[in-house]
Amino acid sequence: MTTHERPYDVIVAGLGAMGSATVYALTRGQGHSRRVLGIDRFSPPHSLGSSHGRTRIIREAYFEHPTYVPIVRRAFDLWHELEVTTGRTLYTRTRGLTLGAEDGMLARGARESAEQFDVPHRVLSAAEVTREFPGLEPTGEMVGVLEDRAGVLFPEDCIAAMLGVAERSGAELRRNEIVVAWEETGNGVVVKTTAGEYRAARLVIAGGAWMPQLVPELAGTLAVERQPIHWFVPSSDSDYYSAARCPVTLWEYARDRTFYTLPDFGDGLKAAVHYEGQSVDPDHVNRASSPDEAARIAELLRCFMPKAEWQLRESSVCLYTNTPDLHFIIDRHPSHAGRVVVVSACSGHGFKFAAAIGEIAADLVTDATPRFDLDMFRMTRFQLRA
């Protein structure tokens, strides 16, 4: 066991979406002046947490709550800046459609956010949706909220880009090293890993599905949910479903029940049910998807995207880390407020915000004033374990 005597300014535990964005934000524009250490139990980007599967939806007419709209706007800017810095394509615009009953959670929520923040959008009847996107056939009572800037992020590339820039700016990254414990000391924090012990002035914890192990106060509050995802190849008229012709789409196919589809980028149309998965322990997840799980999605595609026969090409399993109200946790740790910041319980919809959440975490941990109202994301809104 090695003890590293020279303290870091900040240690970031977990280098998935939120952690990689945090080390990126902490080193951005700092030259090599800030000493930052990032640690991950695997080698990100990897496929064992919540940030794999090649694509993520980014959208602005946010049905979940209007509070997210300014944050996703900042994220759009930061993703673009990262693309310019690295010369990589991290985002592709496809447009976005939120479909469901007019008074349902999705269509109503998307409309409210769009109206409150002047997000350019159009509300389409089911027939208008099919006219504009012939591959989509919502039922007669559905309406669609169509937004222009929505599209797809490439999560593995985003994480690799953020970690690459951070490393070039002086961050030290340790991969395949597990944080097993941390404690606040008189003048900082000590972080113990499977390889050594590190000291820092401050700590950011971004452990995704493993958050309850790193922040035991959250055990019993957070639920980790197994989420199968599937890629289907359309057997005919595939062009209806290509990224050039088909928007990312959220479907409220029954009251409060959602599935989503992302267009074909050459590897098939991606589709999954949102929530409704099994609660799991992240250390013991069945990573194989069952034929029944794929059949359920195929049935939804046959119903709402019937212009093709759908052949299953690939499945994967990913993890959501849900809070009881499905909003995020982005906060100073209530018992270690001067030293420790907690991010990364993003309830299955966090990736699009990662660049902005990393910046917020960096603000919180360096005592800068956060640029957004974070009231909704406080840890103490839940009954924490003593």
Ligand SMILES: Cc1cc2nc3c(=O)[nH]c(=O)nc-3n(C[C@H](O)[C@H](O)[C@H](O)COP(=O)(O)OP(=O)(O)OC[C@H]3O[C@@H](n4cnc5c(N)ncnc54)[C@H](O)[C@@H]3O)c2cc1C
């Ligand atoms: C199937 C699926 C589809 C999704 N679709 C979308 C979408 O379309 N749009 C969207 O915005 N969001 C989407 N999300 C949600 C989004 O991807 C997640 O909210 C986000 O990726 C979570 O990031 P994270 O940093 O919290 O977790 P992760 O990216 O999983 O990072 C956590 C990291 O912590 C590390 N770690 C854990 N414990 C330790 C430890 N003890 N020591 C060291 N390292 C540790 C892990 O190895 C991991 O790398 C989706 C999620 C899933 C699963």
